[in-house]
Amino acid sequence: MTTETTVRTPLIVKDLKVYYHTRRGPVKAVDGVSFELNRGERLGLVGESGSGKSTIALALMMAHKEPARIEGGSIILNGSNLLDDNDEQVRLRRLSEIAMVPQGALNSLNPVMRIRDQVIDGLKDHNVSMSVGEFNGRVAELLTSVGLHPDVASRFPHELSGGMKQRVSIAIAISMNPSVIVADEPTSALDVVVQKQVVQTLRDVQERIGAAAIMIGHDMGLMAQFASRIGIMYGGKIIEIGPVANIFQNPRHPYTRLLISSLPDTRSKRRLQGIPGLPPSLLRPPPGCVFHTRCPDAMDICTQDIPITRELDPNRFAACHLYGDQDGKEVVL
């Protein structure tokens, strides 16, 4: 715990593999994912539906359930590997070191408990002891910090709007000043006005407590507004990752390029163009590059060799055979 404030890179994920074991074989939902997160950084995780984003989020919280199993890799949180901890250690590190803002629709708030008690319960579960007055003061402070009136403490979840509930979830997530906040589609059920408020709130509190944040989502507009870095997933892998402006202005991986060009706008009506073809099988992933079956730039080598991840520009990584040795130094993340 003492190292928490001093760790510059609170999260280092290395070669993480998470498979769902089904009767037909393992579904390789996360298949060798590596990334790092520095203090104060905001990573947006986007990519194809079914590519493993939520599975990563669950694994980071060690909340994955059977038949999901972590097959390999490491999750170094504040300098120590979560995968080496026992259940009790994991329970204590959740919320205090890494916390999750769940998806709106799957709201995790307890319907029969007042907001105040839900916030305090989380703290008590982590052996925080304070007087009743101090607890109430902390709840009021947390609610205020997410733009809610302290009176909300005495309400039940059904008395709050979707946006208010999501702010409460953020308040709970930051209640122990975690060093990493994971938010899985935190606003996909909310309208644009509330979405903006919630995302700005998340960003403000994250900056204030100096936490690193991962936001998963499909709204590229929201990502452009929130993230400092963007990681793009396809078929269980991060195929490109880099600074947000860089990714939007100059996508390098063909999948990223097609994803960005499929974004609609309100300037002119046009044919909406998704990427033709089906997502890759995660039971029997194609050989070589996972994207080769749909890639307009595919070459012979793509059907045989898995492309390694290379650093194309500083902090800019992509896994694609188009960028050979001459374009970037090889790094295996």
Added chain:
Amino acid sequence: MTTETVQNSASTNGSELLLRADNVSKTFVAGTFRKHYTHALDTVTFSVPESPPTITAIAGESGSGKTTLARTVLGLVEPTSGKVIYRGNNVAEMSRAQHAEFRREVQVVFQDPFESYNPFYKVDHVLRTPIRRYNLASSKSEADGIVEEALRTVGLRPEETLGRHPHQLSGGQRQRVMVARAVMLKPKIIVADEPVSMVDASLRATILETLRAMNQDLGISILYITHDLTTAFQIAENIIVLYKGRVAEAGSVESVINDPTHPYTQLLVSSIPQPDPETQWGREQETRDEDEIPLTGCNFYDRCPLRMDECTNADPPLYHTAQNRITRCYRYADSPVHLAPDLRSVFAETNPN
């Protein structure tokens, strides 16, 4: 059984009406001792013609009544007042046979794919049951073919989707199963409540393009309910913006989204996050005076940056501000009041493309 004949004159272009929501209101009552009333829907009237097939977007913030409108149109919520008429028959008073036909011809994609199907059933059951019920296939292999084609249309691999329970699919995969089901049945009209909120941009484009193709090639009308104005712009011809259960603004999507007139629509449009890191969101805080909620007058008064004293006098009517536009706001009091209740009368008839 009561059959109501909808006169041709009720429709604006002389063609028959497929579906008409006629002055529909829905008030939810909560609380046993102190009653709390939510006016989820307040006197909404619009219709969908039999032809040409249309795509109409229904937008508005969370809690504005979009899902309530959808559920009312589907006959799942009984309106507190007003009625829903499908091909001349009041949905609330249909005979069994009429209702069976209605359930076949009006398909829905529910907003929350986590709630909309029984967790004990496999995906197969969700897709095969309607094929059996509506006799869409004469053999098992034909049924399989229909199911597999529908799944591929929404970007799902049949061999990796069939045989699974809903919790074994990702959020976006579940949502797509529901779209596949609606599409497979080739209904007359699809009510799609946030059908693509959980899928990536590429699939979103594919699915919306599929819906548009069905609209144009098969003549299926679509009510597209969403808070995503960008996709509404791309796929719909006309849009209805709801605020607290009332129509705030309506008209052709191009004009409403590119030149919003109601202060609420202006707020919505300015909140759209742009997929461009250089165009940062404004940091301006919305003004909202909880103490300023008037008992009478405009329901947006407490949040309106442009409010005037007279706005609290009475509920503003809809003003006809331009050819295909109506707005419920006193700032347009110089324009004629829009009297025809049916919103279709202001809608542009042109199809996109």
